[in-house]
Amino acid sequence: MTRKQRRLTLIGCALVVLAIAAGLVLNALRDSIVFFSTPSMVAEKHLGPGKRFRLGGLVEQGSLKRGDNLAVTFTVADGAATLPVAYKGILPDLFREGQGVVAEGALDANGVFRADTVLAKHDETYMPKDVADALKKQGHWKDDYGKPSNMPSASAAPTQGARR
Amino acid sequence: MIAESGHYALVLALALALIQSIVPIVGARWRDAALMNVARSTALAQLLFVAASFAALVTLHVTSDFSVANVFENSHSLKPLLYKITGVWGNHEGSMLLWVSILALFGGLVAAFGNNLPLSLRAHVLAVQAWVATAFYLFILITSNPFLRIANPPIEGRDLNPVLQDIGLAVHPPMLYLGYVGFSISFSFAVAALLEGRIDAAWARWVRPWTLMAWIFLTLGIAMGSYWAYYELGWGGWWFWDPVENASLMPWLAGTALLHSALVMEKRNALKVWTVLLSILTFSLSLLGTFLVRSGVLTSVHAFATDPTRGVFILLILFVFIGGSLSLYAWRAPALKQGGLFAPISREGALVLNNLLLTTACATVFIGTLYPLALEVLTGEKISVGAPFFNFTFAPLFVPLLLAVPFGPLLAWKRGDLLGAAQRLMVAGIVALVAIALVFAWTYGGATLAPLAIGLAAFVIMGALCDLAERIALFRIPLSLSLRRARGLPRATWGTAFAHAGLGIALIGIVCETTWNSEYIGSMKPDDIARVAGYELRLDGLSPRQGPNFREMVAQFTVSRDGEKVSVMTPSKRNFTTRGASTTEAALLTRGASQLYISLGDTTADGAIAVRIYHKPLVLMIWWGPVLMAFGGLLSLSDRRLRVGAPKPAKAAARALQAAE
Numbered sequence: 001m002t003r004k005q006r007r008l009t010l011i012g013c014a015l016v017v018l019a020i021a022a023g024l025v026l027n028a029l030r031d032s033i034v035f036f037s038t039p040s041m042v043a044e045k046h047l048g049p050g051k052r053f054r055l056g057g058l059v060e061q062g063s064l065k066r067g068d069n070l071a072v073t074f075t076v077a078d079g080a081a082t083l084p085v086a087y088k089g090i091l092p093d094l095f096r097e098g099q100g101v102v103a104e105g106a107l108d109a110n111g112v113f114r115a116d117t118v119l120a121k122h123d124e125t126y127m128p129k130d131v132a133d134a135l136k137k138q139g140h141w142k143d144d145y146g147k148p149s150n151m152p153s154a155s156a157a158p159t160q161g162a163r164r
Numbered sequence: 165m166i167a168e169s170g171h172y173a174l175v176l177a178l179a180l181a182l183i184q185s186i187v188p189i190v191g192a193r194w195r196d197a198a199l200m201n202v203a204r205s206t207a208l209a210q211l212l213f214v215a216a217s218f219a220a221l222v223t224l225h226v227t228s229d230f231s232v233a234n235v236f237e238n239s240h241s242l243k244p245l246l247y248k249i250t251g252v253w254g255n256h257e258g259s260m261l262l263w264v265s266i267l268a269l270f271g272g273l274v275a276a277f278g279n280n281l282p283l284s285l286r287a288h289v290l291a292v293q294a295w296v297a298t299a300f301y302l303f304i305l306i307t308s309n310p311f312l313r314i315a316n317p318p319i320e321g322r323d324l325n326p327v328l329q330d331i332g333l334a335v336h337p338p339m340l341y342l343g344y345v346g347f348s349i350s351f352s353f354a355v356a357a358l359l360e361g362r363i364d365a366a367w368a369r370w371v372r373p374w375t376l377m378a379w380i381f382l383t384l385g386i387a388m389g390s391y392w393a394y395y396e397l398g399w400g401g402w403w404f405w406d407p408v409e410n411a412s413l414m415p416w417l418a419g420t421a422l423l424h425s426a427l428v429m430e431k432r433n434a435l436k437v438w439t440v441l442l443s444i445l446t447f448s449l450s451l452l453g454t455f456l457v458r459s460g461v462l463t464s465v466h467a468f469a470t471d472p473t474r475g476v477f478i479l480l481i482l483f484v485f486i487g488g489s490l491s492l493y494a495w496r497a498p499a500l501k502q503g504g505l506f507a508p509i510s511r512e513g514a515l516v517l518n519n520l521l522l523t524t525a526c527a528t529v530f531i532g533t534l535y536p537l538a539l540e541v542l543t544g545e546k547i548s549v550g551a552p553f554f555n556f557t558f559a560p561l562f563v564p565l566l567l568a569v570p571f572g573p574l575l576a577w578k579r580g581d582l583l584g585a586a587q588r589l590m591v592a593g594i595v596a597l598v599a600i601a602l603v604f605a606w607t608y609g610g611a612t613l614a615p616l617a618i619g620l621a622a623f624v625i626m627g628a629l630c631d632l633a634e635r636i637a638l639f640r641i642p643l644s645l646s647l648r649r650a651r652g653l654p655r656a657t658w659g660t661a662f663a664h665a666g667l668g669i670a671l672i673g674i675v676c677e678t679t680w681n682s683e684y685i686g687s688m689k690p691d692d693i694a695r696v697a698g699y700e701l702r703l704d705g706l707s708p709r710q711g712p713n714f715r716e717m718v719a720q721f722t723v724s725r726d727g728e729k730v731s732v733m734t735p736s737k738r739n740f741t742t743r744g745a746s747t748t749e750a751a752l753l754t755r756g757a758s759q760l761y762i763s764l765g766d767t768t769a770d771g772a773i774a775v776r777i778y779h780k781p782l783v784l785m786i787w788w789g790p791v792l793m794a795f796g797g798l799l800s801l802s803d804r805r806l807r808v809g810a811p812k813p814a815k816a817a818a819r820a821l822q823a824a825e
Contacts, residue, residue: 029535033548034550070765
């Protein structure tokens with residue numbers, strides 16, 4: 001083989017691998033990304049049951065109820081609308097009423113959000129980024145939410161969560 | 165007084181870095197040995213001053229001097245000594261100081277041990293190193309000064325984030341930074357080579373030990389961080405595809421590729437242009453990681469927007485260094501001479517394939533990490549890219565890589581014999597098939613992909629052993645001769661085998677943990693029994709306990725199997741009074757490579773406590789793998805050819821002699 005042919009082989013291989021990777025990425029982006037909504041966005045968009053999304057907002061004061069066998073229900077509010085959430089399992093340490101929360105799951109037929117993952121961040125001054133942005137947009141932002149938070153330095157996982 | 169000295173030492177280090185940025189380059193242009201040698205002394209002096217500055221901050225933290233804002237915000241007088249020290253880098257300012265300290269350390273090492281480098285190359289390398297250092301000194305002094313005083317010193321500090329009060333913080337960030345920042349050396353070498361317009365096999369031999377060292381630290385740092393997250397966060401996950409984790413994985417993937425392409429360059433003088441590009445990209449990804457973690461852009465776009473000084477400053481550093489080095493590359497790389505020829509099927513070809521797959525995998529991680537940020541900035545739409553994305557893109561690219569791994573070392577340089585290599589890997593293939601059959605039969609009706617993945621892992625491990633067996637002609641010549649051959653093998657060969665086998669070990673751990681992990685979640689009262697994976701766990705009782713700066717509720721479990729008591733486990737839930745925060749301390753019981761894992765939830769009014777119990781089969785192999793890889797790297801680093809130093813190329817030697825006179 002000449003130098004030129006060898007180089008062409010090389011470039012050909014590279015293109016094939018890149019094409020496969022691009023296909024995988026596009027396919028995965030279509031199927032496996034999850035959109036973020038607040039309760040009022042859920043009401044606006046009329047999200048149907050079964051469609052997975054991330055729900056963010058504040059846990060409404062006094063709404064947390066514990067049932068049998070680790071079942072919990074609480075209400076997520078964003079100032080304009082509220083949405084009931086049902087979850088079964090252990091809530092993260094920093095889950096509190098009045099604090100920001102992000103839950104992942106889908107609506108059921110009764111309009112209750114069935115969460116299989118509940119996330120809270122490892123800092124009492126922290127509010128999940130999505131929640132902070134959404135609240136800010138709707139004018140419910142209070143300045144003390146955004147106090148400088150100490151991110152774990154380069155550490156593996158600042159998020160704390162619970163998964164069923 | 166100590167704070168001011170520390171601050172002043174940092175300013176002096178900046179001044180030294182400025183001198184080191186300019187004088188050696190001028191010296192190299194004028195062929196003036198005295199000016200070029202300035203780089204050596206300034207690099208060492210810089211290390212001295214930064215070390216003094218770092219020591220000052222440590223002293224302030226240890227003595228709990230709350231008149232310094234950084235100490236007040238992150239320390240507490242009752243905190244144990246270890247966490248007073250590690251708290252130094254448990255915050256933004258301190259961790260940036262650690263970053264530059266390590267940068268200065270590497271600069272100092274090149275200055276101290278780079279005596280066999282041509283004078284002009286060393287001058288260029290240290291000058292480039294000083295450019296990076298200058299940028300980060302300015303960043304610290306302008307936006308994140310750790311030595312700021314408070315006008316009215318408070319009596320007590322606000323304590324360190326409880327999650328960080330763990331031995332993991334003592335080891336993980338320094339390790340990770342030694343890796344991140346270590347790649348600055350190969351970056352400096354690459355830029356120096358472009359500036360000089362000359363690059364050869366000797367260059368690769370000088371770069372390789374530094375890259376290898378950085379890679380070893382990064383490997384251990386990532387593994388350590390993963391284990392830390394596993395036991396500290398309390399829900400048994402060890403990798404979350406979180407952007408902060410991806411930020412460390414990307415330089416690792418690029419660095420691994422660099423390690424292999426530098427090998428081709430060292431042995432065969434080929435792939436020069438590509439190796440230089442990879443050196444630049446690897447450090448660029450390290451800088452990107454620093455930006456992602458340090459600018460606050462991940463925590464909140466809001467934080468980034470209200471206090472943009474830090475983020476914009478790092479973004480600026482990012483643009484200057486990545487843009488600058490890539491422009492320099494585009495301008496000078498075509499001038500670099502082409503290297504040796506090789507057939508597609510050859511050791512070089514295999515290493516090119518390795519590079520291709522690793523960099524592509526790195527690119528998918530890059531897209532998955534930055535796409536949500538880019539989409540939000542451009543359209544305002546918020547999405548999250550989670551584990552499924554990476555499982556669908558990263559994993560399919562790693563499968564062919566793992567399949568190819570055993571073939572690489574068996575192929576000859578220049579032109580290889582694929583069929584011959586396949587024949588020599590016959591044993592590994594058979595073992596892999598047997599493993600697939602056994603696992604499939606044993607878990608009949610279960611997951612179908614898992615047995616295949618285990619077979620792949622067995623193939624990788626056996627492939628590494630086959631390579632060794634082949635080299636010492638095991639069973640073909642008398643055993644004593646084989647053993648003598650084994651002793652005579654270069655350590656780099658042993659290193660390769662260990663590192664590749666480590667990959668297989670880690671894969672087994674990952675597959676077993678994700679596929680056959682069993683869990684129990686429920687609320688338990690004293691004397692309740694939970695059954696998980698053949699173990700019986702009885703909750704004996706709950707008791708409160710007072711720690712140095714926290715109160716905790718400790719639960720005691722008696723673990724038994726088949727009626728016999730195995731051990732006692734004591735998970736706890738800690739409440740840190742100063743910050744009003746609580747953490748979950750999981751209890752781990754190691755049985756072989758498997759672990760039982762208990763973490764606690766909330767207590768209910770009737771005295772029951774929520775409990776999460778996992779049995780994680782072979783989970784420890786996930787971290788043994790990287791440790792084995794790092795050990796392989798260490799063996800390779802101690803190889804004779806890297807210790808004795810590279811032979812000087814004739815031209816460079818002549819120039820060096822000239823310069824020395």
